[in-house]
Amino acid sequence: MKILTLIIEWASDRYPVKPAWTRISHHVRKPVPAHTNFLFTLGSLAIFLFAIQVVTGLLMMVYYKPSVRDAYASVLFITEEVPFGWLIRQVHTWGANLMVLVVLLHTLKTFIYGGYKRPREMTWVLGVMLFGIVLGFGFTGYLLPWDQLAFWATTVATEAPGSMPFAGPFIAELMRGGPEVGEATLGRFFVAHVALLPIALLGVMALHLLLVRLQGTSPLERTDVPEPTSEEKLQAGGKPFFPHHMITEGIAAYLILGILLTLAILAPFHLAEPANPFETPVGIKPEWYFLPMFQLLKYLPEPVAVALPGIFGLVLLLLPFIDRSVERHPKKRPVAMALGAAVLVITLTLGILGKVSETNLTLFGSDYHFDAKGIPHLIEKDGGPGQ
Amino acid sequence: MIRRLNISILLLLGLWGFSCEDLFALASLEESENTAFTASVHELIGCESCHLPGKPDKISRAVLPQICGDCHPKQHQEFTESVHWSGKGAVCIDCHGNHDIRLVRKPESKAYRSLVCGTCHLGPKEHFDLGPHKAGMEKTGVLACASCHGNHSIQSPTLEIVSSACAGCHPKDTPEFQMGQEVGGLFTGIRDTLSLAAARLSDLQDQGISIRKEEQILEDARGAFTRARLVWHGLDMVNIRAEVSNTGETTQSLLNAISSVLDDRRLRKIGLVVVWGIILANIILLLLKKKNLGRS
Numbered sequence: 001m002k003i004l005t006l007i008i009e010w011a012s013d014r015y016p017v018k019p020a021w022t023r024i025s026h027h028v029r030k031p032v033p034a035h036t037n038f039l040f041t042l043g044s045l046a047i048f049l050f051a052i053q054v055v056t057g058l059l060m061m062v063y064y065k066p067s068v069r070d071a072y073a074s075v076l077f078i079t080e081e082v083p084f085g086w087l088i089r090q091v092h093t094w095g096a097n098l099m100v101l102v103v104l105l106h107t108l109k110t111f112i113y114g115g116y117k118r119p120r121e122m123t124w125v126l127g128v129m130l131f132g133i134v135l136g137f138g139f140t141g142y143l144l145p146w147d148q149l150a151f152w153a154t155t156v157a158t159e160a161p162g163s164m165p166f167a168g169p170f171i172a173e174l175m176r177g178g179p180e181v182g183e184a185t186l187g188r189f190f191v192a193h194v195a196l197l198p199i200a201l202l203g204v205m206a207l208h209l210l211l212v213r214l215q216g217t218s219p220l221e222r223t224d225v226p227e228p229t230s231e232e233k234l235q236a237g238g239k240p241f242f243p244h245h246m247i248t249e250g251i252a253a254y255l256i257l258g259i260l261l262t263l264a265i266l267a268p269f270h271l272a273e274p275a276n277p278f279e280t281p282v283g284i285k286p287e288w289y290f291l292p293m294f295q296l297l298k299y300l301p302e303p304v305a306v307a308l309p310g311i312f313g314l315v316l317l318l319l320p321f322i323d324r325s326v327e328r329h330p331k332k333r334p335v336a337m338a339l340g341a342a343v344l345v346i347t348l349t350l351g352i353l354g355k356v357s358e359t360n361l362t363l364f365g366s367d368y369h370f371d372a373k374g375i376p377h378l379i380e381k382d383g384g385p386g387q
Numbered sequence: 388m389i390r391r392l393n394i395s396i397l398l399l400l401g402l403w404g405f406s407c408e409d410l411f412a413l414a415s416l417e418e419s420e421n422t423a424f425t426a427s428v429h430e431l432i433g434c435e436s437c438h439l440p441g442k443p444d445k446i447s448r449a450v451l452p453q454i455c456g457d458c459h460p461k462q463h464q465e466f467t468e469s470v471h472w473s474g475k476g477a478v479c480i481d482c483h484g485n486h487d488i489r490l491v492r493k494p495e496s497k498a499y500r501s502l503v504c505g506t507c508h509l510g511p512k513e514h515f516d517l518g519p520h521k522a523g524m525e526k527t528g529v530l531a532c533a534s535c536h537g538n539h540s541i542q543s544p545t546l547e548i549v550s551s552a553c554a555g556c557h558p559k560d561t562p563e564f565q566m567g568q569e570v571g572g573l574f575t576g577i578r579d580t581l582s583l584a585a586a587r588l589s590d591l592q593d594q595g596i597s598i599r600k601e602e603q604i605l606e607d608a609r610g611a612f613t614r615a616r617l618v619w620h621g622l623d624m625v626n627i628r629a630e631v632s633n634t635g636e637t638t639q640s641l642l643n644a645i646s647s648v649l650d651d652r653r654l655r656k657i658g659l660v661v662v663w664g665i666i667l668a669n670i671i672l673l674l675l676k677k678k679n680l681g682r683s
Binding site: 257 | 595597599600655656658659662663666669670673674676677680
């Protein structure tokens with residue numbers, strides 16, 4: 001802290017930074033409510049993971065070549081030839097997965113604690129937008145290695161919007177840059193992944209953070225009573241954000257770093273064969289966070305299945321304006337909690353069905369074949385699926 | 388003129404005892420095949436012995452061995468246990484011919500001295516033709532390929548046949564037999580090392596380790612081993628030693644690559660333990676700091 005004070009003093013001798021620093025210092029030291037726990041570090045963890053993604057992504061961009069001819073070979077080069085390239089790529093891939101998980105849990109935590117309610121509606125709206133941007137990162141990044149999985153998962157995913165009425169074909173064409181996934185698609189996805197989405201994320205995240213600091217962490221009291229002042233929070237057992245809560249965030253960041261490195265080293269992602277538009281592999285599936293949507297396509301007519309997640313996203317975005325009840329405490333919002341739990345169970349079930357679909361599994365000593373809709377069929381001893 | 392001659396031959400064959408169906412079948416054969424059949428070893432059994440009444444004229448390759456086996460049961464039994472049958476390779480007519488079939492001991496036979504093998508197995512033939520076995524076998528009139536590999540009961544060649552194959556012609560105290568044993572020993576060493584390397588690679592793959600580059604080296608080693616085995620047919624020791632050495636080097640580089648993968652993995656795990664140590668130490672420091680803040 002001494003170094004920071006020296007820097008501020010050095011700067012304030014030359015520029016009018018003192019008032020701004022005082023305000024920042026005040027907002028950073030504002031206490032967090034007493035109910036703040038480890039779950040309230042998820043937002044910071046998402047920022048920490050984003051920073052890791054930026055660093056590892058920039059390092060990979062030194063060698064990555066976004067062309068159909070060179071993309072796969074350049075990823076192989078990064079993995080096999082560049083010093084620590086394997087680690088950088090694995091950290092980036094696992095980091096993307098953890099980032100989606102952390103942002104998902106952060107959203108869920110905010111829903112449970114009623115943090116989206118008045119006066120923090122815009123913080124929630126920006127948060128949902130951030131969630132969408134993070135999914136966009138996952139979607140566009142998945143294609144870049146240009147292997148069979150990437151190519152066919154993107155082919156399936158970009159076909160789906162085409163089934164929507166009116167704008168569907170236009171959206172599909174816009175995503176692909178042509179009738180099929182190819183050079184134009186890779187170029188578009190690359191630009192989106194390394195330029196458009198990072199700019200969007202940084203902008204929205206800055207606004208989101210600004211609002212979080214200005215308004216402070218949401219209390220658990222009703223929205224129609226005045227929020228506790230800093231002194232009241234401290235008296236109720238709350239602690240200053242800096243340094244108390246930031247230390248907790250530091251501990252969480254160290255833990256997620258350890259988990260990330262462990263996954264990167266012990267459970268690496270392998271490249272599939274290079275993309276081949278003439279050979280469709282069996283059982284192509286998207287990343288886990290798109291599995292529920294992917295599975296939904298198998299049960300419902302395509303336009304409905306494509307529209308449903310969009311409608312769900314819109315409801316999520318406008319949630320603070322739809323749910324206008326004054327209670328924040330989860331125990332006092334049984335309907336919201338029940339609806340949230342139902343959505344979670346349905347999403348998880350769809351995801352699990354998507355994961356097991358078109359696979360063979362042994363359950364309770366018997367072998368089962370799970371068909372495309374995830375329905376198990378007992379495999380007879382002669383090897384064929386039974387009825 | 389030729390047509391009149393054909394009719395005359397058919398009439399003569401009719402007098403000899405051929406049935407009308409046989410005569411009509413013969414009449415439908417091409418001129419050259421017609422002549423070949425009448426000169427073949429099967430001319431006495433007639434067409435209907437193979438082209439059974441009520442069955443399609445054209446005999447499928449899948450059915451053919453059974454038809455031949457009706458008269459040649461021992462050969463059929465051996466053939467159905469061979470690699471040619473299980474591997475859906477050659478059937479009877481590919482080695483013996485069909486309408487022109489002759490006794491195998493006759494030089495006109497397609498299968499004479501088993502030289503027919505080179506029709507499909509071009510690589511071994513190329514080297515065999517350059518080596519001393521060809522001239523020696525021609526001189527003594529012994530079978531060529533079949534002397535070592537067998538004929539109807541042929542199996543995929545293994546190094547285990549070397550001893551008995553050489554001993555078939557060369558007594559055990561001769562330099563030729565000793566040379567065969569030496570080459571067999573060299574190849575056995577390479578084969579065993581290759582098997583070991585392949586097993587280790589399979590283990591690595593089971594552990595979820597990417598072995599793309601190592602698999603490529605294994606393919607190269609297997610290719611080199613196949614080339615060495617082809618060169619063996621020429622019995623040129625200089626060439627054989629060179630190919631064996633080449634295979635050995637490729638196999639060794641594969642074993643080195645596997646060791647390097649394992650070392651690398653071990654190093655990564657050690658690195659991970661060190662990183663966790665640093666992380667836990669920092670977490671403890673932060674917890675202590677938090678505790679101190681709580682007191683103050």
